Amino acid sequence: MRVFKFGGASVKDADAIKNVVNVLREVGYSDTLVVISAMGKITNAMEKVVESYFNDKDTVQESLQQVVEYHNNILLDLFQNPNHPVYDKVKVLFEEVRGFLAWNKSPKYAFVYDQVVCYGELLSTTIVSAYLNEIGISNTWVDVRTLIKTDSSNRDAQVNWERTQQEVVSKVDISKLNITQGFLGSDDNNFTTTLGREGSDYSAAILAYCLNAESVTIWKDVPGVLNADPRNFENAQLLDQISYREAIELAFYGASVIHPKTLQPLQRKEIPLKVKSFVNPKDKGTTVGKGNGIEPKVPCFIVKKNQVLLKLSSLDFSFIVEDNISEIFKLFHDHRLKVDLIQNSAISFSVCLDNKFRGLPPLLEELKRKFKVVCHEDVSLYTIRHFNDDSVKSLQNGKSVLVEQRGKETVQLVVK
Numbered sequence: 001m002r003v004f005k006f007g008g009a010s011v012k013d014a015d016a017i018k019n020v021v022n023v024l025r026e027v028g029y030s031d032t033l034v035v036i037s038a039m040g041k042i043t044n045a046m047e048k049v050v051e052s053y054f055n056d057k058d059t060v061q062e063s064l065q066q067v068v069e070y071h072n073n074i075l076l077d078l079f080q081n082p083n084h085p086v087y088d089k090v091k092v093l094f095e096e097v098r099g100f101l102a103w104n105k106s107p108k109y110a111f112v113y114d115q116v117v118c119y120g121e122l123l124s125t126t127i128v129s130a131y132l133n134e135i136g137i138s139n140t141w142v143d144v145r146t147l148i149k150t151d152s153s154n155r156d157a158q159v160n161w162e163r164t165q166q167e168v169v170s171k172v173d174i175s176k177l178n179i180t181q182g183f184l185g186s187d188d189n190n191f192t193t194t195l196g197r198e199g200s201d202y203s204a205a206i207l208a209y210c211l212n213a214e215s216v217t218i219w220k221d222v223p224g225v226l227n228a229d230p231r232n233f234e235n236a237q238l239l240d241q242i243s244y245r246e247a248i249e250l251a252f253y254g255a256s257v258i259h260p261k262t263l264q265p266l267q268r269k270e271i272p273l274k275v276k277s278f279v280n281p282k283d284k285g286t287t288v289g290k291g292n293g294i295e296p297k298v299p300c301f302i303v304k305k306n307q308v309l310l311k312l313s314s315l316d317f318s319f320i321v322e323d324n325i326s327e328i329f330k331l332f333h334d335h336r337l338k339v340d341l342i343q344n345s346a347i348s349f350s351v352c353l354d355n356k357f358r359g360l361p362p363l364l365e366e367l368k369r370k371f372k373v374v375c376h377e378d379v380s381l382y383t384i385r386h387f388n389d390d391s392v393k394s395l396q397n398g399k400s401v402l403v404e405q406r407g408k409e410t411v412q413l414v415v416k
Contacts, residue, residue: 001174003216005035005182005204010219010278011124012040014077017131023219023281029137033178033207035144036128037200038120039074042067046117053101053116054109060101068094071123078131086130093122110154110357111191118145118192121181121200129179139177147171148185148206150193155357156336157185157193159206168210180207201259205273209265216271218258219278224286228301229256237298240284243291246385247273253383253410254304254340263288299391302383304340308355309376309402309414312367313348320349331366335359340381341412343405350403352381352414376402382413 004024011017024032038046045067052059071090079086097119106112122143129141147167150157164185172178182200185193195202201218208216225247226236242250244267251258258275266273266288276285294300312328314320328349332339336357343350353360360377367373379402384391392411403414 001031001033001211001213003033003035003204003208003211003213005200005216005218006037006278007200007218007220008037008040008042009221011036011128014074017074017078017128019278020128020219021132021135021137023278024132024137026281029177031174031176033172033174033180033211033213034139035180035182035200035204035207036121036125037182039071039124039127042070042120042124043117045070046120047113049097049101050109050113050116053112064094064097071127074127078127079134084130084134086127089126089130090123093119093126108154114154114192114194118181118184118194121183125179125181132177132179137177139179140173142172142178142180144180144182144184144203144207145186145190145192147180148195148203150185150187150195152187152189152191152193155194156196157187159185159195164206165210168207172207172211174211195261196259198256198259199261201262205262205265205271208271209269212269213271215274216266217274217276219276219281221277221279222275223277223280223283224275225250225255225258225288227298229303232303233301237296239286239294239296239298239300241291241295242286242288243293244288246294247288249410250300250302250385253385253412254302254381255300258288294386297386299387300385301391301395302385304354304381304383305378306355307340307379307381307414308337308353308360309350309379310353310367311348311350311374311376312371315370315372317347319346320344325349327370328367331363335363337363341403341405341414343403352379352403376416380415382415384411385409387411 006020010020049063052063100115129139132139149160149163182203183194187193204216223238225239225242227239228236230236244263247258248263270290272287272289274285274287277283336359338354339351340354341352382395386409395413399415401413401415405412
């Protein structure tokens with residue numbers, strides 16, 4: 001059993017879906033579980049629907065209609081028969097979204113988010129599965145929410161591994177081609193949960209772990225894992241091999257090709273992860289598995305944008321020590337801000353945070369009661385693994401460096 005994962009770019013339109021077919025035909029699809037993300041930028045579009053629901057209900061239907069039209073255009077390109085059953089299946093899914101938005105009573109943004117945004121993946125897999133069957137590639141559509149069981153932490157759910165293992169083993173026929181969704185799970189009440197943005201890679205790893213898969217392949221629009229994101233850095237270089245440990249380090253610091261949680265279940269069972277191009281599926285790509293470091297060993301550049309740098313100092317010049325720091329970290333946890341870098345001295349404490357859950361305003365209110373707070377928003381955190389002097393100078397050039405931190409293998413710079 002192999003697990004393939006196709007992201008949004010690989011199913012963004014009818015031509016892209018036809019290319020997925022080409023990939024499957026080139027590399028084979030027997031005994032394969034295919035995990036698929038929402039099409040193109042549909043997750044962003046569904047997030048806009050949620051925003052409208054909470055902030056401007058008059059625009060909800062307009063926001064949702066854009067999603068409807070996007071998928072209908074793809075359907076028209078793929079299915080010439082207007083009476084094909086897939087049209088009704090897609091229509092029902094949109095009726096479910098409208099129904100939820102009409103009867104929902106929960107004021108919790110994260111709960112509503114999960115119940116609405118999940119339809120991006122349900123729509124994409126419904127369409128791709130129907131198209132594969134239409135052209136003679138028989139497959140089984142599986143609702144991943146019946147497989148991956150989680151707690152109720154909406155937008156960042158934690159997997160119940162024992163229950164998930166039981167569900168996957170009992171419900172997935174490994175002798176067939178199966179199509180399912182990334183990113184999604186469900187809690188004990190069968191409400192939808194999500195595993196965090198870009199969580200489809202993690203979904204593939206969870207399923208591979210439970211099925212004792214021989215490998216996981218993530219199909220991307222790049223030739224493999226690069227030493228830098230070509231959208232942000234010039235002359236990005238392909239990495240042929242990466243050890244689990246090195247890949248986890250890169251993911252921890254924010255490398256976007258591999259989701260931070262993806263590697264842990266794969267490492268536990270030594271399941272190799274391959275990152276390959278859906279444009280050139282026969283190319284070697286990158287393999288992540290057992291081994292030492294990376295090959296070739298070159299500096300690896302990572303950037304996290306739209307971060308927040310807080311500089312805290314005591315109001316009475318007393319030390320910031322264990323009691324203060326434990327209190328500060330509890331506040332970060334309570335307001336769901338992820339810590340990416342810390343640096344402290346006797347009377348000051350600097351921390352770079354990811355504010356993806358919008359917890360900054362109430363956090364600042366609490367911190368200012370006990371500390372002097374300097375807040376820099378919209379900063380960028382650069383990380384270089386296996387740095388050398390030239391690589392550091394290339395980042396410092398022309399930038400205002402607010403914090404610099406160096407270790408044996410890694411240097412991090414917070415810049416304005």
